[in-house]
Amino acid sequence: MNNVPLLQVEDLKKYFPIKAGVFRRTVGWVKAVDGVSFEVFPEETLGIVGESGCGKSTLGMTVMRLYEPTAGSIFFQGEDISSLPASQLKGVRRNIQMIFQDPFTSLDPRMHIGSIVEEGMKVHRVASPPEVRRRALDLLEKVGLGAEYFSRYPHEFSGGQRQRIGIARALALNPRLVVADEPVSSLDVSVRSQILNLLKDLKREYQLTYIFISHDLAVVRQICDRVIVMYLGKVVEIADGDTFFSSPSHPYSVALTSAVPVPDPDYEVKRIILSGDVPSPINPPEGCRFHTRCPVAQEVCSQVEPALEEVGENQWAACHFPGSLSWERA
Amino acid sequence: MEENNLLLQVQDLKVYFYNEEGQELKAVDGVGFYLRKGETIALVGESGCGKSVTSLAILRLVDSDGKIQGGKILLEGRDLLSLSEREMREVRGRDISMIFQEPSSALNPVYTIGDQIIEAIILHQKLSYHQARKTAEELLRLVGIPEARKRLDEYPHELSGGMKQRAMIAMALSCHPKVLIADEPTTSLDVTIQAQILELIEELQRQLNMGVILITHDLGVVAGMAERVVVMYAGKVVEEGSRWDIFHHPHHPYTWGLLHSIPRLDVKQEKLAIIPGVVPDPLNFPSGCRFRNRCPLEDEVCLTEPSREEIENQHYVYCHHHSQIEVLETRGFSQ
Numbered sequence: 001m002n003n004v005p006l007l008q009v010e011d012l013k014k015y016f017p018i019k020a021g022v023f024r025r026t027v028g029w030v031k032a033v034d035g036v037s038f039e040v041f042p043e044e045t046l047g048i049v050g051e052s053g054c055g056k057s058t059l060g061m062t063v064m065r066l067y068e069p070t071a072g073s074i075f076f077q078g079e080d081i082s083s084l085p086a087s088q089l090k091g092v093r094r095n096i097q098m099i100f101q102d103p104f105t106s107l108d109p110r111m112h113i114g115s116i117v118e119e120g121m122k123v124h125r126v127a128s129p130p131e132v133r134r135r136a137l138d139l140l141e142k143v144g145l146g147a148e149y150f151s152r153y154p155h156e157f158s159g160g161q162r163q164r165i166g167i168a169r170a171l172a173l174n175p176r177l178v179v180a181d182e183p184v185s186s187l188d189v190s191v192r193s194q195i196l197n198l199l200k201d202l203k204r205e206y207q208l209t210y211i212f213i214s215h216d217l218a219v220v221r222q223i224c225d226r227v228i229v230m231y232l233g234k235v236v237e238i239a240d241g242d243t244f245f246s247s248p249s250h251p252y253s254v255a256l257t258s259a260v261p262v263p264d265p266d267y268e269v270k271r272i273i274l275s276g277d278v279p280s281p282i283n284p285p286e287g288c289r290f291h292t293r294c295p296v297a298q299e300v301c302s303q304v305e306p307a308l309e310e311v312g313e314n315q316w317a318a319c320h321f322p323g324s325l326s327w328e329r330a
Numbered sequence: 331m332e333e334n335n336l337l338l339q340v341q342d343l344k345v346y347f348y349n350e351e352g353q354e355l356k357a358v359d360g361v362g363f364y365l366r367k368g369e370t371i372a373l374v375g376e377s378g379c380g381k382s383v384t385s386l387a388i389l390r391l392v393d394s395d396g397k398i399q400g401g402k403i404l405l406e407g408r409d410l411l412s413l414s415e416r417e418m419r420e421v422r423g424r425d426i427s428m429i430f431q432e433p434s435s436a437l438n439p440v441y442t443i444g445d446q447i448i449e450a451i452i453l454h455q456k457l458s459y460h461q462a463r464k465t466a467e468e469l470l471r472l473v474g475i476p477e478a479r480k481r482l483d484e485y486p487h488e489l490s491g492g493m494k495q496r497a498m499i500a501m502a503l504s505c506h507p508k509v510l511i512a513d514e515p516t517t518s519l520d521v522t523i524q525a526q527i528l529e530l531i532e533e534l535q536r537q538l539n540m541g542v543i544l545i546t547h548d549l550g551v552v553a554g555m556a557e558r559v560v561v562m563y564a565g566k567v568v569e570e571g572s573r574w575d576i577f578h579h580p581h582h583p584y585t586w587g588l589l590h591s592i593p594r595l596d597v598k599q600e601k602l603a604i605i606p607g608v609v610p611d612p613l614n615f616p617s618g619c620r621f622r623n624r625c626p627l628e629d630e631v632c633l634t635e636p637s638r639e640e641i642e643n644q645h646y647v648y649c650h651h652h653s654q655i656e657v658l659e660t661r662g663f664s665q
Contacts, residue, residue: 051520051521051522051523052520158608160608161608188376188377188547188609189376189547189549189588189591189592190376190587190588190591190604190605190609191608192591192593193591193592193593193602193603193604193605194604194606196593196602197601197602197604200601215520215521216593217521217595218550218592218593218594218595219593221593221594221595221598222593222594222598222599222602241598242598245595245598255522256521256522257595258525259521259522259524259525260521260550260595261524261528261548261550261551261553261554262550262553262554262594262595262596263549263550263552263553263577263589263592263594264553264577264594264596265553265554265573265574265577265578266578267553267596271525271529273522273525273526273529274522274525274526275526277490277492277493277523278520
């Protein structure tokens with residue numbers, strides 16, 4: 001892994017307007033992503049985790065410029081793509097591809113899978129038609145679908161197979177960066193491991209870089225080199241994977257990891273049960289956004305917003321009292 | 331097994347569905363298990379294994395395309411399949427109740443939370459509206475909903491996912507059922523909320539001494555909650571045992587593969603085990619052992635259906651080759 005980031009995101013914000021009344025006036029904002037900065041290095045897998053509504057998917061979509069950023073910059077290979085006009089985005093999109101969560105809605109039901117995989121290559125005119133065909137067949141083979149499937153339609157495939165098609169489509173243009181948004185959440189256990197292993201193999205073979213967005217921490221543990229934890233539109237912790245899973249620092253990370261059930265009846269970590277629900281991103285709490293649910297919050301937490309600071313080797317947390325909550329085996 | 335401790339027994343249950351062409355789908359094909367008083371068991375398996383259909387059949391709520399074609403469902407010795415529809419209505423909610431995966435679609439959006447709980451109470455207990463409302467308020471408090479009185483008059487859309495699931499649990503518990511069936515109760519919830527709900531179910535079970543049937547695909551949840559585990563595959567039970575039997579000494583290749591293919595939070599696995607192929611189409615289940623076309627131990631014996639064998643005390647497995655399971659430890663699922 002070298003040290004020049006492939007992607008650099010600085011103070012990125014994405015607000016969605018809330019409209020009301022006859023004239024659809026904007027009456028407020030949903031602050032889905034609210035000042036997020038991070039880097040992605042070549043050939044790493046960066047996990048973005050958090051619960052629903054934390055902004056992780058919006059972040060992925062904004063980085064891809066599928067949503068217009070409200071503020072902040074996105075540097076891809078040194079070039080600021082956050083303000084590029086749509087006409088110039090094509091070249092960038094070739095290098096950033098996406099794998100979607102739902103393999104049932106992300107494939108056009110009226111296209112056969114060969115043309116789904118070929119489409120991107122045709123749009124970008126990367127090769128002659130016979131070459132495009134050859135490459136599509138090759139990719140389908142790589143993801144475990146033989147040439148005999150080439151002219152079949154998406155409805156003829158199972159969820160796992162469709163996800164393989166989505167992966168082949170994402171790789172067709174030889175991207176540098178692949179943003180995978182919950183790519184295995186809708187799959188059954190036995191199929192999930194097939195897809196995870198496939199993603200790992202392809203990464204090695206094509207020197208890919210992944211942003212892996214997921215709510216499933218056990219999956220993230222298996223596939224990610226570094227982890228970003230988000231809560232209500234903010235980054236609360238960034239850490240190296242092994243560090244994060246052995247000693248998370250932010251109280252939210254600690255509670256989150258302790259709540260994941262482990263498939264072993266002898267494994268007993270004292271679950272830290274957070275009270276209440278995630279507050280609304282329309283009116284996030286003052287100070288630290290987590291203080292309303294934090295078991296170790298003190299007065300300062302409701303007043304001053306903590307900055308992301310280095311708390312250990314390869315570990316940053318946005319907390320006034322990092323490391324004050326920990327889980328122990330009971 | 332002490333007979334008087336038995337709460338629910340499912341014996342050789344068969345639920346078949348029929349499609350438009352009249353083909354028969356054997357969604358549940360000879361499933362049997364039992365539940366003791368105050369015990370939690372888990373039915374686990376992947377989508378299409380028949381676990382949810384089994385639970386619906388216990389309440390006789392299989393929809394009109396399906397038919398219960400055989401078997402017995404004994405609740406404290408009384409066969410539910412022989413009851414009239416009227417008698418069955420008494421059983422639902424009072425003796426056996428159920429919580430569903432999607433609290434948002436299981437609650438009626440046009441009635442308040444209170445009305446829905448009160449309806450269930452009045453249906454089964456001789457209480458006035460006011461008494462029932464009081465009970466409903468206590469129930470909401472019991473399941474940890476703050477400002478219970480105010481919440482009674484709110485509609486489902488005003489509650490978060492976790493709160494809706496709590497409200498549904500309150501409704502399910504309104505008549506102190508003997509059996510609670512929880513069908514993927516936390517699948518649509520975030521992990522911190524999941525932890526709250528699981529804790530709540532465990533706590534209430536202890537308090538009310540219910541039998542709980544937990545239906546889930548999440549083996550992590552199973553390991554933490556269930557005393558015994560029934561593993562299903564393609565409409566059949568493949569293995570049944572205590573959670574230690576199942577998690578530490580699985581004897582069916584499917585159970586083994588399932589356990590080794592789950593990503594775990596506590597260890598970094600270089601490569602996850604893979605069960606090759608996909609779950610078979612219910613119109614075309616393989617003859618004999620239904621797992622055989624994905625199984626590394628398969629040979630011609632597997633063309634005949636394996637019978638139930640007790641390999642340890644109350645640890646049952648349906649596999650001709652269960653004694654060779656150690657082979658998988660060295661070889662895995664690769665052929």
